[in-house]
Amino acid sequence: MHPVDTFELVLSLLAVVVALHWAAQRAGFPPSIALLIGGGAMAFISGLPPVELDPELALVLFLPPLVMDGAYYTALGRFRRHLPGILSLAIGAVIFTTLAVGLVVHWLVPGLPWAACFALGAIVSPPDAISARAVLHRVTLPRRLSALLEGESLLNDATGLVLFRFAVAAALSGVFDAGAALSTFIVHAFGGVAAGLAVSALWIFAVRHLRDSTLIIMANTLMCWVAYIAAETLHVSGVIATVIAGLVLGWYQHIILPARIRLRGAVVWQTLVFTLEALVFILIGFSLRGVLDRVGGIEAVTQTMAVPIIGVVLAVTVARFVWVFGTDLVQYALCAMGMTYPRPLGPRKATVLSWTGMRGVVTLAVALSLPAAMPGRDLMLVTAFAVIFATIVLQGATLGWLIRMLKPVDRDPPAQMSMAETEAAIERARAEAMEVHAYAPDGTLIHPNLLDESRKRLEIVQRYAADEEGYAEGFRLHFEVQQRTLAAGRAELLRIHRAGLIEDEVLHDLEHDLDIEELAIILQRGE
Template sequence: MNLAHALELLALPAGAVAVAALARRLGLSAPLVLVVAGLAASFVPGMPRAELDPEFVLFVFLPPLLFSAAWRSSYYNLRENLRSISFLSVGLVLFTMLVIGYTAHLVVPGLPLPAAFVLGALLAPPDAVAAVSVAQRLGLPRRVVTILVGESLFNDATALTAFRVALAAAVGGGFSLLAGGGRFLYAALAGAAIGLALGPLLQLLRSRLNDPLVETAVPILAPFAAYLAAEAVHASGVIAVVVSGLYLGHRDTGSSALTRLLSRSFWDVLLFILESVVFLLIGLQLPPILDGLSTEQGWPALGWWALAVFLATVAARFLWIFLVALVPELLSHRHRDADDRLDRRNLFVLSWAGMRGVVSLAAAFAIPLSTPGGEPFPNRDLLLFLTFTTVLGTLLVQGATFPALIRRLGIGSDRERYTDMVSEAAAQHAAARAALDRLETAVEADDSVDGEVVARLRQLAEHRTLKAWERLGGGTGPEGKEVPTATYRRLRREMLAAEREVFIRFRNERRIDDEVLERVLHELDLEEALLSRD
C-alpha cells in the first residue's frame, strides 16, 4: 500500500469525525450535516470515488451498530411494546415493500414488477439512528423511543430476507408465497436460536475472566461472531446480533464497575466514528450512481419517478401506523379506552420518523449486474438512483424537520422525566438505608473499626440520598439559593482541579513517573465523572 492510498483511507474517517464534531459544536444534527458534506465533497474535482461495498457495510458496519443499540436497550421495555414493534418491524416492512413496488411499477414505464419489488424491499426498512438521537435529546415519551429503537433493531432482518426473495424472483428464480414465508421463518428462528446460544456462552466467558480490559473486548467480537455464524447457515445475522446483544446487555449488571465504565466509553467512541462514516458515505454515493444512470428518459421523468417513490415511501408509513392504531379503536371500546395507547400526536411523530439509511444503499449495490442467463439485470442503475434519492429525501426532508415537528406538537416528556427523578430519589433513599444497615452489621461484627471511618461512611450515604432528592429542585432551593449537594459538587470539583494541577506539576518536575500520574488521574477522573452527573 502506497502513502497516497493510505492517506485516502484515513481521509474518510478523519473527515467524518471532523464534520460531526463541528455539527455537535454548532448544535446541528450531525447525520444531516454529514450527508450534505458528503454530497458537497462528491462534486469536488479529483475527489476519490467511495462506492459502497455491500459486503463491507453488512459485515463490518451493521453488526456493531445493531449490537450496541441492542446492548443499551431495555429488555423489559421492548417486551412490553412487542406488539407495536412487531407491527412495524414485520408488517410495515412488507406493506411498504408492496406499496413502493406497485407504485414504481405503475409510474416507471417498462419496469418489471419483480424488479419493482426489489426496490420496495430496499426502501422498506427505516434507519432510526437520526430519529432516535433527536427523540432522546428533545425528550420524547419513552414508549415512542422504545418503539423506534425496537423497530430499527428488527426491521433489517425482515427487509433483507424480503430483498433476497424478491431478487430471486427478479433474476428468474421464481416466487412462491409459501416458500418466501418459510424462508423468513427459518431465518428468524434460526437467527434467534444462534443469538440465544451465543449470548450465554459469552456471558459465562466474561464472568470467568476477572479482567475488565479483556471483559470489554469480548462484546467487541460478539456482533461479528453472531452475524457470521448465522449467515453461514443462511439464517438472519441481524436477529442473531440483536438477540445476543439484548442478552449480554441485560446481564451486564453483573460486571464490575470498571468493566461497565470501559464498555460504555468504548461503545460511545466506536458508535460516534461508525455513524459519522456511514452518513458521510451516503452523501458520497451520488457520482458512482450517476455514472451508470442512463438519462435517455430525461431528467424531468427521472425527477418525477424519484418524487413518486419518495411520496409512496412516506405515505405507506403514515397509512400503516394510523390504520393499525385506529382500526382497533373503532372496533372495540376496550382499545379506545386503553391507558397505553398512543395519541394522534405521537402517532404522527412515529409516522414522520421514517428516515432511510445506509442499509438500503448497501443492499442496492448488492444487486447483481446480470441475471443467471447472462442478461443485464432490469433497470439496475435506475433502482440504485431511486434508492439513493429516497434515502437522501427522507434524511433531508424528514430529518431536517423532525426536531421542529416535535417542538410544534409539544410532546416532550417533562412529566415522565420528573417521575423518573422522583423514582430515582426513592430508590436512592432505599439503597442508602440498605447501605447503612449493612454498615451497622459490619461494625457490630468488628468492634476495631475506627469511629471516624464509620462517621464518614454514614455521611457519604446521607449525601447520596440528599443529592437525589435535591436534584428535583434543579440544584437550587428556596429563593434560588444553592442547595448543599450542589455546593458540595462545585467545591469538590475545584478541589479535584487543584489536586490534578499538583500531580501534573510533579510529573513535569520528574518527581513522579507517568505511570503514577496516569493512575491517580484515573481515580480523580472517576470521582469527577460522578460529581458531574446532573
C-alpha cells in the same frame, strides 16, 4: 487505490467527520445531515479518488456494532410491553411499504417487471437503525414512542432483507413462491434468535473465566460481529442474532462485569460507535459520485428518472402515514369493543411516529448488492439514494420542530419508584451493610472512620504513610467494608429494577454513580 492511499483517505475522512460534527453542533444542526451533505459535496471535489462502498463489507462492518449498541441500551421492560406495536412496524409496515412502492413504481414505469418493482420496494421499505439513532439522540419523545422506534429499528431490517432476496430471485427467474418466502422468514427469525442466544451463552462463559480486563473489553466489543457473522454463516438473520446478543449483554452486564471494566469498556465502545456512525453518513454521501457516473450523470437522472424517483419518495412517506394511522384506527375500534390494550397512540404521537422513517446504510448496501442483470438496476440505485437523502435531510431536520409543535403527551404510567426514592433505598441498604460490617463480633466498633469519613480520611492516610506494614491490614479492611456496602447498594438497585419498579434509565444512571465510587476505592487501594 494503493493501501497506503486508502489509509490516508480514511484518516482524512475521520478529520472531516470531526470538523463537520463540530460545525453541526455549533449551528444546532443534526450532525447526521451535515455528514451526509458534506460527504456528497466531497465526492465531486476534483482530484479525490472515487469511493466504492462494498455492500457486503458495509453490512458486516457497520450494522452489527450499531445494532448492538441500540439493543444494549434498549429498555427491556418497555420493549416487552410494546412488542405487538413494534412487530406491527417491523413486519407489517415494511411489507405494506414494499407493496405500496411496488404498485407505484409499476404504475409509473409499466415496462418494469412486477418482481423488480417489489424489489425496489423492499430496498427502501425498512427504516434504518443507524439513521434513527442519529436523529432520535437529539429529541425527547414519550416513552412509548421511544420504545416503538427503538424496537422497530432493531428488527425491521430482517424483514426487508428477506423480502429483497425473494423479490430479486423472482425478478431473475420469473418464479415467486409465497409459502417458501413465509417459511424462510420464520426460519431466519427463529434461527437468528437461537444463534444470538448461543453466542450470548459463550460470551457469559468467556467473561466469567477471563481475568484480564483488556481481554474482557475485547470480548465485549467483538460480540456483535461474532453474533452477526455466525448467524449469517448459518443462513439465518444476523440482525436478529445481534439484537438478541445485545439484549442479553445489556441485561447481564450489571451482574458479571466489574465496575472498572464497565466504565473503561463504555469509553471504548462509545468511541467506536461514534466513529462508525459518523463514517456511515459521510460514506453514503461519498458514494453518490460512483452511482451517478454509472447512470450517466445528473442530466440522465433529471431527464429520465425524476418522476419515478419523486413517486417512490412520496410513496414511502405516505405508506408509513397510512399504516400508522390505520393501525391506530383499528386500536380505537378495539377500545370501543371493550379491549383496553393496546391503547391508541392518538393523532399527535401517530404523526410523530409517521415522520420518523429515516433510511440509511441498509438501504444503500442492499441497493449496491443488486446483480448486474437486474431489470431497472440503475433506477433502483438512484432511487435508493434519493430516499436516503430525502428522509434523513427532510425528516431529520424537521423532526425536532414537529415534536415541539405537536407536544405529544407521555401517557405511559410512570415507574413505581422515582430516582430519589431509589437512591434512598440504595443508601438504606448500604447503611444496613455498614452496621453489620463496622462492628466486631463482640460489639466493638472497628471502623469508626467509615462513620465519620470526612474527618478521618487525612488521619488514615497519614497513619498508613508512617507505618505502612503495621497499618496495611486495617487499611485493607477499611476499603473492604466500603466495597461491601457498595455491593449491598448495587444488589438493592438490581432487585428494584428486576422487580419492575424503576425504568432502565434510572438503573443506568445510578449504577454509573456506584461504579465511579467503587473505582475511586479501587484506585485508593492502589489496585
